Amino acid sequence: MTAALERVKHELAGVRTGRASVSILDSVHVEAYGARMPLNQLASLSVPEPTLIVAQPFDPSQLGAIEKAVRASDLGLNPSNDGKVVRIPIPSLTxxxxxxxxxxxxxxxxxxxxxxxxxxxxxxxxxxxxxxxxxxxxxxxxxxxxxxxxxxxxxxxxxxxxxxxxxxxxxxx
CATH class of the missing domain: 1.10.132.20 (Ribosome-recycling factor)
Structure with missing residues (x-):
């Protein structure tokens, strides 16, 4: 029974609320090093503002792959790459x-x-x-x-x- 509760909590954490949370990116996987890897294993994720997530890759050569994976996800996010980090603005919900x-x-x-x-x-x-x-x-x-x-x-x-x-x-x- 506890497993069912934990599964619900985990799934609900991935639902966007209009407020930035790194957990909404849990489902994003990046093609890197010949495999599909979770984003949080390739980059440090932070929330400097309520409507912005910043992904700082451990390996700068993965910037493009991270940006592409976030854009391709079904989350409706439009990341931008400034050469050092990937900025992921969280649009407000209609x-x-x-x-x-x-x-x-x-x-x-x-x-x-x-x-x-x-x-x-x-x-x-x-x-x-x-x-x-x-x-x-x-x-x-x-x-x-x-x-x-x-x-x-x-x-x-x-x-x-x-x-x-x-x-x-x-x-x-």
Whole structure:
């Protein structure tokens, strides 16, 4: 269940909110040294301003490849290369794009909730099988089912909280 929560948090961190965050570049991979490498392994990423990310490559010869990879990503970013660093301005989001991203956030959160519920289903089935095989008592099964439900409710609440926070960032509420 915790894995589902962490996956949702990780996926939501990659959703742009109009504010610069290096985590939005987690999905960017650069063709370098004969392989596809994550951007954060080729450059130092920083956020000097709320709407700007700066990528300073460890190897200056990779400037062009980094700029090309960021431009080719589906993030809608337009990087510029000044010979030393790649500057990646984060454009403000339109209201329509914010609503679209909000729907995407809701979808990701629902997938996370479904994953948690699937874990609950699997655990409940295991408990019922143990009862059927006479390895636990009915009281133990009842306690187990209650405990699994409490954990499920807690994880779903945490996912809801993460979703609400991301929605607030997106929609400015």
């Amino acid at each position: 209201e329509e794009r914010r609503k679209e991203l909000s729907r995407h956030v809701h979808r990701l959160a629902e997938e996370g909730r479904n994953s948690v519920r699937q874990v609950r289903r699997d655990a409940n089935e295991r408990l019922k099988k143990l009862l059927k095989d006479h390895k636990i008592s009915e009281d133990d099964e009842k306690k187990g089912l209650d405990e699994v439900q409490k954990l499920t409710d807690h994880q779903v609440k945490l996912i809801d909280d993460v979703q609400k926070k991301k929605d607030a960032d997106l929609l400015g509420k």
